[in-house]
């Protein structure tokens with residue numbers, strides 16, 4: 187067994203196969219804590235008590251790919267779906283716990299969450315009100331910190347990242363869409379789309395070019411100069427989706443994006459998500475309490491009382 191540390195400081199054991207070029211190597215971990223400690227099916231490996239053999243390749247851009255998975259963990263071992271061969275791992279969470287202090291007492295909200303998402307997956311997180319969906323999204327989106335656990339986002343160890351650096355991660359890697367749109371009332375639709383680019387210090391010329399394209403993408407070019415108060419709910423949400431795409435993020439996180447819309451307008455917003463997934467291969471995590479909307483995605487994760495109950499890919 188080999189012990190190795192990768193650039194994110196994660197140590198793991200197993201056989202290492204050097205295949206030449208810089209940053210181009212593969213790794214086969216067997217059983218127990220091998221690759222589970224790294225970025226993959228973490229909890230699944232450790233908890234199943236069954237052997238799992240798989241190989242991972244890290245390319246020069248620090249992206250992790252699953253090359254092979256000889257023996258999977260029994261489905262549902264931890265409420266997790268099986269790792270997929272050929273996948274680029276976007277998110278891995280292991281044993282995430284989060285609670286809030288109520289007076290002297292700590293109220294547990296998220297309990298021992300194990301979770302992973304591949305690049306290009308379209309996932310729904312389904313659960314009743316109060317089940318912890320927004321709390322989960324806040325942690326996924328690096329807007330809140332977990333009490334314990336490990337979280338890797340596109341190979342980056344979020345649980346070891348300093349608060350100051352998380353702002354940058356949020357801005358570059360994640361696009362947010364909220365139920366209540368959260369547009370800035372004083373700014374036009376186009377300027378709202380440009381806000382994340384301002385934080386990313388994109389030049390004015392480039393901002394305008396990109397925001398024009400994004401307006402086109404969401405079919406809102408004609409409303410570019412409108413203030414949010416001059417837009418309908420569905421239009422505001424389309425602008426919010428365009429804004430979420432401003433810095434070409436790795437993932438889109440949407441918390442009840444159609445919750446404030448009537449069914450017809452909600453349909454248009456859902457169609458836009460489908461389009462972003464299909465045409466741009468965006469990784470999308472959609473939080474909803476509607477089983478019907480969840481059915482429109484590729485994978486449904488059910489959450490109840492802060493725990494993942496089921497995780498099914500279609």
Ligand SMILES: Nc1ncnc2c1ncn2[C@@H]1O[C@H](COP(=O)(O)OP(=O)(O)OP(=O)(O)O)[C@@H](O)[C@H]1O
Nearest residue numbers: 286287295313314315316317318319320321322475
């Ligand atoms: N800041 C906080 N302090 C204390 N408790 C909180 C806080 N934020 C959320 N909670 C509690 O955590 C639980 C989960 O809340 P959360 O907002 O994640 O639920 P949700 O699944 O998003 O619900 P909804 O579908 O209604 O949006 C709730 O019981 C809520 O009261």
Ligand SMILES: [Mg+2]
Nearest residue numbers: 319320321441
């Ligand atoms: Mg919520």
